[in-house]
Amino acid sequence: MVPVISIVGKSGSGKTTLLEKVIKELVKKGYSVGILKHDAHGFEIDHEGKDSWRHKKAGAMTVALSSPEKFAVIKDVKKEWVPERIIYSYLSDADVVITEGFKTYWFPKIEVLRKAHSTKPVCAGHKELLAYATDVKIKTKLPLFDINDYKGIARFIEKEIIKKHDKKEISLMVNGKPIVLKPFIENFIKDSVLGMIGSLKDCSDANEIELRIRKK
Amino acid sequence: MVPVISIVGKSGSGKTTLLEKVIKELVKKGYSVGILKHDAHGFEIDHEGKDSWRHKKAGAMTVALSSPEKFAVIKDVKKEWVPERIIYSYLSDADVVITEGFKTYWFPKIEVLRKAHSTKPVCAGHKELLAYATDVKIKTKLPLFDINDYKGIARFIEKEIIKKHDKKEISLMVNGKPIVLKPFIENFIKDSVLGMIGSLKDCSDANEIELRIRKK
Numbered sequence: 001m002v003p004v005i006s007i008v009g010k011s012g013s014g015k016t017t018l019l020e021k022v023i024k025e026l027v028k029k030g031y032s033v034g035i036l037k038h039d040a041h042g043f044e045i046d047h048e049g050k051d052s053w054r055h056k057k058a059g060a061m062t063v064a065l066s067s068p069e070k071f072a073v074i075k076d077v078k079k080e081w082v083p084e085r086i087i088y089s090y091l092s093d094a095d096v097v098i099t100e101g102f103k104t105y106w107f108p109k110i111e112v113l114r115k116a117h118s119t120k121p122v123c124a125g126h127k128e129l130l131a132y133a134t135d136v137k138i139k140t141k142l143p144l145f146d147i148n149d150y151k152g153i154a155r156f157i158e159k160e161i162i163k164k165h166d167k168k169e170i171s172l173m174v175n176g177k178p179i180v181l182k183p184f185i186e187n188f189i190k191d192s193v194l195g196m197i198g199s200l201k202d203c204s205d206a207n208e209i210e211l212r213i214r215k216k
Numbered sequence: 217m218v219p220v221i222s223i224v225g226k227s228g229s230g231k232t233t234l235l236e237k238v239i240k241e242l243v244k245k246g247y248s249v250g251i252l253k254h255d256a257h258g259f260e261i262d263h264e265g266k267d268s269w270r271h272k273k274a275g276a277m278t279v280a281l282s283s284p285e286k287f288a289v290i291k292d293v294k295k296e297w298v299p300e301r302i303i304y305s306y307l308s309d310a311d312v313v314i315t316e317g318f319k320t321y322w323f324p325k326i327e328v329l330r331k332a333h334s335t336k337p338v339c340a341g342h343k344e345l346l347a348y349a350t351d352v353k354i355k356t357k358l359p360l361f362d363i364n365d366y367k368g369i370a371r372f373i374e375k376e377i378i379k380k381h382d383k384k385e386i387s388l389m390v391n392g393k394p395i396v397l398k399p400f401i402e403n404f405i406k407d408s409v410l411g412m413i414g415s416l417k418d419c420s421d422a423n424e425i426e427l428r429i430r431k432k
Contacts, residue, residue, distance in 0.1 A: 061250060
């Protein structure tokens with residue numbers, strides 16, 4: 001999977017503003033960034049009255065819009081997808097994925113804590129917590145970044161998350177759940193599938209393969 | 217791939233309104249519907265000032281939002297994705313995908329033609345054209361539906377597109393292009409991959425497999 005870091009903290013702590021600056025900084029460094037934001041209360045993204053809004057309203061499960069510069073997809077789900085599944089399916093072509101929220105997941109985390117808002121960390125003690133971005137004096141052995149030090153935080157993400165990540169050549173999802181493979185198995189599956197696909201007509205230069213099987 | 221039908225016709229011919237009613241009718245019949253709309257001139261979907269809008273503006277390549285009921289993805293592309301790729305990646309879990317636009321593609325088509333707007337079909341003679349929805353008297357051997365006969369059109373889509381479609385158990389994309397497989401090859405790849413994956417820990421009940429390989 002792609003490297004993932006979560007920016008966590010209470011609502012109103014300033015995650016979005018910090019993230020905005022960190023994105024700019026990472027993009028400036030040449031990285032492509034994917035963002036996944038959790039919104040427990042739902043969100044409105046489409047504009048009322050627009051075609052896509054009308055089609056969604058009419059009952060379409062998924063509405064996609066495609067243009068030469070971008071595309072967008074809005075999809076109903078019966079049950080919230082785990083973040084790994086969204087990342088696997090839709091964000092894995094980024095150099096790094098930053099999530100806003102998802103503090104209960106296993107992703108490495110940076111907690112944002114702003115004095116004017118709260119002085120009590122929500123992830124203190126979490127083993128995935130890597131650092132704080134804060135204007136509060138916290139007793140911790142973790143790196144403490146000033147809440148406005150987006151350059152330092154971007155450098156930290158680059159060093160600790162992007163560069164340390166061993167980008168796998170293969171990723172696998174079974175019944176909607178990402179599967180972690182041991183190196184030997186990984187190579188075995190990769191070589192077998194590349195061998196099969198590479199021998200097909202027009203597929204000898206296969207660099208990127210996506211295979212989906214759904215049993216009837 | 218999932219069965220696909222395109223609703224085509226000049227801009228302003230009434231495609232969106234017809235489609236809205238056809239979606240409702242198909243959903244009433246119990247089908248899940250995916251919509252793909254082509255917008256050559258680009259589109260605005262996000263709301264200015266919202267978090268996702270700010271992150272996209274800051275340079276994120278992809279922004280995804282997740283909630284318990286739905287999720288959304290907005291993604292920049294360097295070159296417009298072919299519709300098959302968007303359908304493969306984002307819409308293949310629907311019972312039927314209806315596209316609005318994409319008249320130059322190989323998808324089967326229904327052309328909408330409204331007298332007050334134009335009397336000249338744009339897809340006349342296309343071998344994929346299956347029917348017209350129109351209030352114009354056209355000389356044609358194809359089925360002619362009244363432009364308001366959304367029930368008839370939904371029935372036609374059900375009969376000619378959904379029920380005639382042989383849903384494959386396997387779909388493959390190589391270097392961003394969907395690959396059509398012969399039945400023997402299809403079974404060979406399917407059985408090999410199911411055999412490999414099914415023997416992994418916790419994967420013996422694998423019904424849905426998604427495998428992605430990206431060569432370094």
